[in-house]
Amino acid sequence: MANSNNKKTDRRKFFATTLQSVGLTALGGMLWSGYTHEVKASPLVLRPPGAIKEDDFLKACIKCGLCAEACQNRETNIDKETGLAKVGTLKMAKGGDHRLIGTPFFIPTEVPCYMCEDIPCVPVCPSGALDQLTVSNDKGELDINKASMGLAVVHKESCIAFWGIQCDACYRACPLLGEAITIEMHRNERTGKHTFMLPIVNDNACTGCGLCEIACVTEKPAIFVLPNEVSKGKAGDHYVKGWDKEDEKRIENAEAEETTTERSSQSSSDYLNSGDLY
């Protein structure tokens, strides 16, 4: 009798502790997931050249720091007098940086990317978070001009060139001079005898290195690099450049799609032809 009672309490204890373990694990899992989900959300972060899409980058980066070490210790960054490395472009996010801890990033206004031709930071990546193929040309050679770390954006209200004052600091600082930033000339109607020389950033050439941002003369830079996810819009498949054969290819396999809303399910009103406009 006593024996069966023991068995009963044993079983009860087993169920209770199992339930407790499972419950606490679920609690921990929710807290942990919530925290992790929050800290990985840092949309305004600039990654090293060759970084894959941010979502995948966060999965892939193993936080080893080999890219940052390669960046800091590249030949061009060694102080000739002391023989020591200067502060490199790439930083490893630490507590308080408001970027996912341990991942590499850079802040152009502190140290921009100098776009080394041999791209020391990319081939050292062991995990595949930095993809060599995205910064290689058709022959398979490294080509930093293919990098797309972000896109420079001009705030025309604070850019003094848009005021009519002559300034081409960003244009001159750009490593892809005349390609990534071009100068557009417009007549200054206010004075009637001057020219606006406006810096225009070209998305397909700009690598997002940030040299323009650090060169900008205004108190807070009027040209700044934003990550691609933030700085770029998307026209979608509904709009096609009919004059561009390449662009037309996009719709070769397009399928018709009809959306029905409360309004469109009724017969559309052909008010221009029906004559009851007035």
Added chain:
Amino acid sequence: MKNIKYLLLRRATQIGLLILYFGANAYGWNILAGTFGSSLLFGFIPLADPYTTLQVLATGFVLGADVLLGALIITVFYMVVGGRAFCSWVCPINMVTDLANWLRRKLKLDKEEVNYRFLKRNTRYWIMVLGLIVSATVGVAAFEVLSPITIMQRGIIFGFGMGFAVVLAIFLFDLFGVKNGWCGHLCPLGAGYSLIGKASLIRVDHDHEACTNCMKCKIVCPENHVLHMVNKESIMVTDGECTNCGRCIDVCDDDALNFSIRSFAKKKIENN
């Protein structure tokens, strides 16, 4: 000198490794670069932490071959020298928790220890599995987001920032919270290494005949349940949770504990 031999050797190893990692960034040394997550030895041998690797794989990302090979090398290495040798001979957090543990003894905090019923030593295995599940659901290596180990290591290599708060938190938790709280109850990395080292070759061997039952070993041992055989029978410490730190060997005045090579054959003969 006898009773701190392994302690000094461990500190030399831990600090030496950190100096090599630090120099790789600060002076461009090519001996040991990277961090524990993934490293490069002599500029060409990849090394990677098995649990970190598993987390990245759990997110669904197909990792580069370098990391997979590195994780394999590390796994095999610790299968030989004892999985948790990482914890006591390499991990920098070990210095923090050892200090907390030493202070606990000096301040006699253990005498007042509260029974933390909810925190059991097997909690770490739950956390280890949970870490992989969270990695898969959130899409980021979940333990790496808060791992004090790599936060401290990166802090030393690249600068701490607010990261020192995490290390301080671990210290306070171990000192005023649960005895051996972090390394002995929570750390999923250590849990992983416990599993890797279950059948490791290098083990502590106990000599029952020489033992005088002074229990000094059990006082210093951070995982003292693994020393269940002390003054009972002459067998090896085979529990994977033993960190091979050698503190028990250091403090033993009777030469009843020593490192030895595990012999699988000997055990069978004794059983017969």
